[in-house]
Amino acid sequence: MGTRRNGFNKETFILSVDVGTTSIRCHVYDKEANIRGLCSTEVVLLYPEVGHVEMDPDELWRGFITVVKGAVQDAGAHMHQIEALGISTQRGTITTWNRTTGVPFHNFITWQDQRAADLVKSWNRSCTMKMIHSVMKTLYFLSRQKRCLAASLIVFSTQHVTFRLVWILTHYKQVHQAVAEGNCCFGTIDSWLLFKLTKGWFVFGPYPCNLTLFFDLQMCWSGFFCSLFSLPISIFPKVIADQQAAMFGECCFDVGDVKITMGTGTFMDINTGSKPHTSVAGLYPLVGWKIGSELVYLAEGSSADTGTAIKWAQELELFSDVQETSAMAYSVSDSDGVCFVPSFSGLQAPLNDPKACASLMGLKPSTTKCHLIRAILESIAFRNKQLYDTMLRETRIPITRIRVDGGVSSNDFVMQLTADLFGKKVTRPQHCEMSCLGAAFVAGLGTGFWRTREELKKLQSTDEVFVPQGLPKGGAYCPGREYIPVIQSWESALRRSMNWYGKP
Structure with missing residues (x-):
């Protein structure tokens, strides 16, 4: 958590908190959008019954206070130097x-x-x-x-x-x-x-x-x-006016800009401009942000079990350090016919089946841990491809650029395969926690800490651009031939997993 502690009390900062599904993170940003202090704590999920997923409000509040104090202390700053607080939270929780006491009923x-x-x-x-x-x-x-x-x-x-x-x-x-x-x-x-x-x-x-x-x-x-x-x-x-934090943090201000956040789940958003999108396949028309008289809409598709699948694999001791997984996937030429369906919480758009189960299919005596890891990481990229194709088909908006963030975006194997399947460049920022930065940007614009969106764009930093491999110089891109039968097998596994919990 190295930060610069300078002790200049006249310098002001923006404080931003992201309450995620598995962690609460707080960052202190300076004028150049550098992280000057940070702190995080784990969120413990509760599973009282099959299919029930809960959080303890008291633990959440204690965690919130802890990270705010910790980040300010880590920055070597004082609370009076904080100009604004931005908050980004997980969707739909x-x-x-x-109303009188503020105490939750459950x-x-x-x-x-x-x-x-x-x-x-x-x-x-x-x-x-x-x-x-x-x-x-x-x-x-x-x-x-x-x-x-x-x-x-x-x-x-x-x-x-x-x-x-x-x-x-x-x-x-x-x-x-x-x-x-x-x-x-x-x-x-x-x-x-x-x-x-x-x-x-x-x-x-x-x-x-x-x-x-x-x-x-x-x-x-x-x-x-x-x-x-x-x-x-x-x-x-x-x-009141709010924003879709990670989208704003990625500076996806133009129609056709796409942001993919890959954390506990995957959330793919496209800027649709001043008009909401109407979907038949499960994309959500959302208010992205409202600043002044400008109202910007997004269309969003999601997949619930991205980081969840990787964490599950780690708990089974398929690997010890998540940083190993990309190298493990690259160490084998394919998944040995193994298909993983990432649906611990059902399947979202475009399949929309809450009764689907998570599954591993095609196991053999020759299957190794590396094959299993590759199958899991491939499934994440395949779900990205499903959402991307649905977005293209439904919105009919030319996609101008694609930016990724979230913890899973640090996995080079997933990023490269996603770029290959999309046939588009995929850009990863230096700091993957865009929800914190987006909340900070909106809070900073509101107080005049930053003045224009053009100023915010200049603060963007890129870690790596993943270019589709084998992209023809003239003409449309098609996924590598080796992945066509793999995707077909995976789609077959998807169909077998659907409505699993709906059976008598």
Whole structure:
């Protein structure tokens, strides 16, 4: 955690905290966006039942305070030198709390949680959904409004927090009672942290709001969806401008810019400009950020188990140091026919199957640890390719540049294979924790610490650019022939893993 301790009290900094799925990180940034101090702590996930994934709010708060104090101390600075605080949190992790005391009624229910899978399936097959689709298709035909088109195509998934909130209201009596008394708040980690930091300021940013289904992309809560699910609008907070932190940290300000964050899960976002994207394959139309009168939309696809798969392999002692995995994958020419399906939390876009299982197929007596590691890393790149193809097909927006971040992006094997499969250059920054930097950029712009986005672009630093191998000088790129049958086998393994937990 080496930093420069200079003791100049007149120098000011931006403090940024990223609350991830497995860790909380805090960075102190100077004017040149250098990290002057940092601190991190582990987040312990709780698994009370099969498919349930939770976090202890008290532990989360203690971890937040610890990293903030630790990073400022590591920078050799004082709190009065901190000009602004930026907070970036994981998507779709929710809780409810007492409006008077701020005490949560239960643990945080994370974005990986599958407890509402049966409820999601029931709603998607319901007569109500069929009726909504039919009515909205008719309205779209008559009005040509994108809002009607989006409603006519909507398919629910477990990543929408809607059904977890319905589950909460059904299973926790104290929450139901607090709602009746007008004393219940609902929110994500960032809104809860802000409530505690400000002693009662109850607000939400539009990015996590998108995941509720109750938030209209025109920046207001949807009375229609609240009525549909019998949820009181009183539990929802006021909405203020926010941002998609890693996208902002990568300076993906132009239409067609793509950012891929690979941490616990993979999140691939494309800047769609001033118009929200309507998807049939599971991409999310999101508010990226709102600064002044400018409102920027993104389309996002995700895969839940990226870093999760690597951590699982480490716990099985397939390797000791994660830095070894790239060399292990390169040490063998292929995976020996082994296919890994990374779906501990189901499969997201474009397959959208919460009942899929994680699996290893094609094991042989000749299979070694290196073959297993290669199969796991290949699966991450293959899922990237699925999301990329879906994004190209659905948005029809020419992709201008691709930037990656997150802990898994430090793996050269995954990055090179991703570039090969995309047929595009993939750029990795020097510092992979872009969520922290993005939150710092927005906070700094808000206070005048930085003044323009052009200034932010000049602060970008690149570690390595991965160029597709074998890229023809003129004409379209196709993945190497050796990977065509590998991908076909992997897709077959995907199909065998689907609906595994839905079987009697």
